[in-house]
Amino acid sequence: MIRYPSFIIFFLIVFVAISLYQVKHLITQKELELSVINKNIIRTESDLNILKAELSYLKRPKRIENLAKNQLKLREISAIDIWDLQHLVDVTKSITESNVK
Amino acid sequence: MKINGFLHNDFSIKNNLKLRRIKLSICSVLLIFSFTIIGYKTFSLASITKANKNQISSKKKQQSLFSKLNRGNIYGRNGELLATTIDVNSLNINPQEILNKNETIKKLNKIFPELKEESLWRKLNTKKRHVNLLREISPKQHVLLLEEGIEGIKIEAKDKRIYPNNNLVSHILGGTDIDGKGIAGIEKSFNEKLLNGEDITISIHNGIQYITEKIMSEQIKKFDAEGGAGIVMNAKNGEIYAITSLPDYNANNYNNINNQNLFNKATKGIYELGSTLKLITAAVAFESDHVKENDVFDVSTPLKVSSRTIRDFHPLNYRLNIPEVIVHSSNIGSAKIAKKFGTSTQLKYLKSLGLMDKLDLEIPELGKPQVLKDGKLLTTMTISYGHGIAITPLHLASATATIVNDGVKIKPTLLISNSKLSNNRIFSSETSKKMKSIMRLVVSSKHGTAKKAQATGYLVGGKTGTAEKVNQTGGYSKKQNIVAFTAAYPMNDPQFVITIMIDNPKGQKFSFGYRTAGWVAAPVIKRLVTRISPILNIKPETKVSSDFTKDLNNYKIRGKKKGANL
Numbered sequence: 001m002i003r004y005p006s007f008i009i010f011f012l013i014v015f016v017a018i019s020l021y022q023v024k025h026l027i028t029q030k031e032l033e034l035s036v037i038n039k040n041i042i043r044t045e046s047d048l049n050i051l052k053a054e055l056s057y058l059k060r061p062k063r064i065e066n067l068a069k070n071q072l073k074l075r076e077i078s079a080i081d082i083w084d085l086q087h088l089v090d091v092t093k094s095i096t097e098s099n100v101k
Numbered sequence: 102m103k104i105n106g107f108l109h110n111d112f113s114i115k116n117n118l119k120l121r122r123i124k125l126s127i128c129s130v131l132l133i134f135s136f137t138i139i140g141y142k143t144f145s146l147a148s149i150t151k152a153n154k155n156q157i158s159s160k161k162k163q164q165s166l167f168s169k170l171n172r173g174n175i176y177g178r179n180g181e182l183l184a185t186t187i188d189v190n191s192l193n194i195n196p197q198e199i200l201n202k203n204e205t206i207k208k209l210n211k212i213f214p215e216l217k218e219e220s221l222w223r224k225l226n227t228k229k230r231h232v233n234l235l236r237e238i239s240p241k242q243h244v245l246l247l248e249e250g251i252e253g254i255k256i257e258a259k260d261k262r263i264y265p266n267n268n269l270v271s272h273i274l275g276g277t278d279i280d281g282k283g284i285a286g287i288e289k290s291f292n293e294k295l296l297n298g299e300d301i302t303i304s305i306h307n308g309i310q311y312i313t314e315k316i317m318s319e320q321i322k323k324f325d326a327e328g329g330a331g332i333v334m335n336a337k338n339g340e341i342y343a344i345t346s347l348p349d350y351n352a353n354n355y356n357n358i359n360n361q362n363l364f365n366k367a368t369k370g371i372y373e374l375g376s377t378l379k380l381i382t383a384a385v386a387f388e389s390d391h392v393k394e395n396d397v398f399d400v401s402t403p404l405k406v407s408s409r410t411i412r413d414f415h416p417l418n419y420r421l422n423i424p425e426v427i428v429h430s431s432n433i434g435s436a437k438i439a440k441k442f443g444t445s446t447q448l449k450y451l452k453s454l455g456l457m458d459k460l461d462l463e464i465p466e467l468g469k470p471q472v473l474k475d476g477k478l479l480t481t482m483t484i485s486y487g488h489g490i491a492i493t494p495l496h497l498a499s500a501t502a503t504i505v506n507d508g509v510k511i512k513p514t515l516l517i518s519n520s521k522l523s524n525n526r527i528f529s530s531e532t533s534k535k536m537k538s539i540m541r542l543v544v545s546s547k548h549g550t551a552k553k554a555q556a557t558g559y560l561v562g563g564k565t566g567t568a569e570k571v572n573q574t575g576g577y578s579k580k581q582n583i584v585a586f587t588a589a590y591p592m593n594d595p596q597f598v599i600t601i602m603i604d605n606p607k608g609q610k611f612s613f614g615y616r617t618a619g620w621v622a623a624p625v626i627k628r629l630v631t632r633i634s635p636i637l638n639i640k641p642e643t644k645v646s647s648d649f650t651k652d653l654n655n656y657k658i659r660g661k662k663k664g665a666n667l
Contacts, residue, residue: 009129012136016143023143045171049185052174056182056265061311078631079558079641 172262172281173295175274175288178342178517181307182265184274184288184352186281189261190243192235196225198253205251209234212245237261262288264352269314270305272346272365273464273515276355285355285363286464287515303463303515304340309333312632313343317601320625321347324606324616330367330494331601331625333633336502336589338522339511342597342637344368344495368460369468371491372602374585375568375618376430376550378487382438383427383539384504385450387532389442396441397422400433406479411436414567414617417661424539424656430550430565432486439485440478447481448474453527454500454510456492463515468493487566494585498600501563501587505540505595508533538653540564541592544623545653548660553623554588556630558641560649563588563599563626565618570605581605586622590630593649596639601625 068074175184192213199205206221216234224232238246238256246254262277275286283292291301317331333343346366350358364370386392397420404411413431426434439447451457451472459467473480473489483489495513502511508528528536540562543549550565563586570581585602589595606621608614634641 009132012133016136016140019140020143042171043188046186046188049171049174050187052182053185053187053263053265059181060266060269061308062315065311076632077635079556079634082558082635082641084640 170296170298172260172277173298173300175295176300176302177270177305177307177310178302178340179306180302183270183303183305183307184262184264186260186262188258189237190240190256190258191233192238192246193231193233193255193257194225195230195253195255196227196232197230199225200252202226205253208249208251212242212249213238231255266307267351267353268349269307270310270344271349271352271355272363272367272466273303273305273344274352275464275466276352278356285466289465290463302517304342304517305344305515306342306636308636309633310343310345312636313629314345314347314349316625316628316632317345317347317603320621321603321606324603324609324612324621326606326621327604328366329601329603330370331629332367332495332498332599333629334498334502334511334513334598334600336506336511336595336598339499339502339513340517341513341515344515346370365464365466366494366602366604368462368464368493368495369466371468371470371493372583372585372604373488373491373568373571374494374497374583374587374602375487375566376432376435377497377564377566377585377587378490379427379430379435379485379566380504380536380540380564380587381450381454381456381500382435382447382485383423384528384532384536385442385446386423386438387535388450388528389446391443391446392423392438392441395422396438398426398431398434398437400426400431400437404433404436404482406436406482407477409479409483411482415661419659422657424535424542425658427539427564428542428546428549428658435486436482439481444476444478444481447484448472450527451484451490453525454503455512456490456496456500460493460495460499460513462495462513470496487568491571494600494602497585497587497602498598501589501600502598503527504533504536505562505589505592505598506533537562537589537592537595538649538656540589541649542653542656542658544588546658548658550617550619551586551588551623551626553619554586554626554630556590556627556634559630559634559639560591560593560642561588561626561630562590562592562595565623567617567619582616584616584618584621586618586626588626588630591639591642593642593647597633597637599626599629 172186174182174186177183202222202225205225206218209216209221210218213235221234224234243256246256260281262281264271264274273286275288276284277288278284283289283295287301287303288295294301313331313333317329320326321329328347330347331343331345332341334341344367346364348362350362387394399420400413400416401418401420411432413429413433415429417429417431421429421431421434423438425431426438448457457470457472459469470493471491473484480489499511499513503509507530508526510523510525510527512523541560542562543564544551544554544561551563554561554563566585566587568583568585569577569579570583572578583602583604584606585600587598587600589598601622603621606616608616612620
């Protein structure tokens with residue numbers, strides 16, 4: 001009568017001890033993996049920041065303005081360059097009418 | 102043996118066994134129960150559940166788990182990167198580990214020509230175990246260094262805050278110290294968030310900022326001025342699209358810049374902005390019961406108050422109505438209007454417009470206005486045309502926005518999400534409507550002081566201001582001016598406010614020696630409006646006779662020679 005529960009308790013203790021060891025081992029392993037992943041994330045983030053910074057440097061307004069002026073031969077837009085669509089239709093219509101006449 | 106001894110006690114065997122069985126059963130149940138709980142808890146802690154999944158993935162949790170998190174980035178309103186942190190490598194060496202110093206110096210000199218042989222020799226011949234040779238090396242140099250295989254070399258990675266746009270918006274971004282802690286601007290105000298890896302998006306528009314800085318710089322150079330400030334702000338929600346203070350500096354060199362360049366003239370510098378304050382005087386007059394809309398003010402003779410004589414820059418020999426006082430920028434007229442509504446009314450409105458307190462902006466570099474509050478009539482009169490009150494250009498932009506935003510107060514902000522529309526009405530809609538017309542007339546009328554601000558196709562309105570600069574020893578300098586212009590457009594429904602200030606421009610040959618706001622500041626507004634409108638999607642006015650323009654004909658603005666009395 002005494003032995004039966006004692007064995008159960010003994011095996012239970014052994015089982016829990018092994019389980020705890022396994023879990024602890026697993027967690028330690030996962031923490032290491034996580035640490036490596038985290039380092040990679042930080043490195044990748046830093047690389048991304050470098051790329052973003054390079055892109056931002058290339059896209060800086062002063063450079064774009066110089067490229068537009070010197071390479072594309074563009075000039076600054078003025079109010080007379082902006083046309084309302086209806087205005088454009090009216091002008092086209094009047095030109096067509098004058099041609100017909 | 103022990104058990105047997107125990108069994109031979111005085112207790113009966115039967116009762117004893119029963120008692121033991123009960124005890125053992127209780128113990129077993131308790132033990133099983135305890136181990137079940139421990140086992141359950143162990144597994145539940147080890148496993149990822151829905152409840153703790155979000156917690157683990159949050160950035161804050163990550164920070165507690167890992168020691169290092171990159172400082173957050175700062176972005177402009179269109180997602181342009183303004184500030185970020187990258188890893189840079191520094192070059193260090195342990196002189197005690199070097200076998201052949203001559204060879205090492207040769208190898209190092211080949212990769213880093215900037216390192217002089219003499220200096221290297223000195224550094225390598227110390228008893229120290231750690232000597233820094235270069236604070237930053239490029240990735241290419243790092244690779245070459247590895248290929249050379251120099252003994253004793255130690256490459257250490259460290260964070261570096263960089264600003265890819267160099268000078269652009271540098272006063273607002275601020276800077277960090279060598280430990281990566283924000284010490285100025287947005288970097289300081291949002292230090293905690295940035296340290297936690299959170300990104301910040303500010304309301305600055307890169308393109309508008311660049312154009313503002315460029316046009317301002319050109320004008321400052323043209324008039325040989327000391328510097329200036331320029332602000333482009335949304336008139337309806339206070340979002341700042343561009344804010345510049347010149348001279349500026351490269352944000353990447355924050356710690357090596359002199360204090361003069363670091364000073365933010367737009368938000369911290371306080372200046373007497375002259376006649377631009379007449380806009381407030383006129384708006385208060387329209388609100389006041391003591392001034393009637395049709396009141397006229399004689400400006401034909403200089404006004405003597407106490408020991409001082411108030412004069413006009415362009416004297417007129419007749420009585421002006423309120424719009425004419427503003428269009429002609431009459432100091433005498435403005436002083437007389439202020440006399441009518443009185444000191445307490447003036448101070449009440451200055452207070453409600455926020456012109457007596459620091460602004461509540463998202464950077465620490467903010468200037469506190471200085472307002473003379475001696476209760477004297479002369480002070481009330483001079484404040485009416487911008488003397489005896491020193492405010493920041495951003496204060497003026499905020500007040501202008503309030504006037505044109507239907508009279509509802511506008512609080513400037515550098516954040517997009519922070520732009521809560523206020524319900525704090527300062528002026529009535531009627532007053533705002535009149536002020537918009539008067540501001541337009543300052544630019545469009547042939548008698549206005551800001552004709553040079555007229556940008557073809559756009560309904561620009563505003564007010565010029567030219568004030569003598571305050572001497573460091575006290576009193577006003579006759580030779581040095583502060584010129585300002587505060588504008589809004591399109592005046593039929595103002596979308597943007599532009600306020601600029603130029604410090605100490607010099608008269609030029611092409612300006613016939615003039616260094617007033619009409620000559621110096623007004624052309625900046627014209628160029629700015631023409632350049633930024635297509636970006637801001639503000640279309641030019643195609644209908645010449647819009648209702649707003651027609652209404653302007655109701656205002657009677659007479660010229661210098663039209664001396665007929667009203």
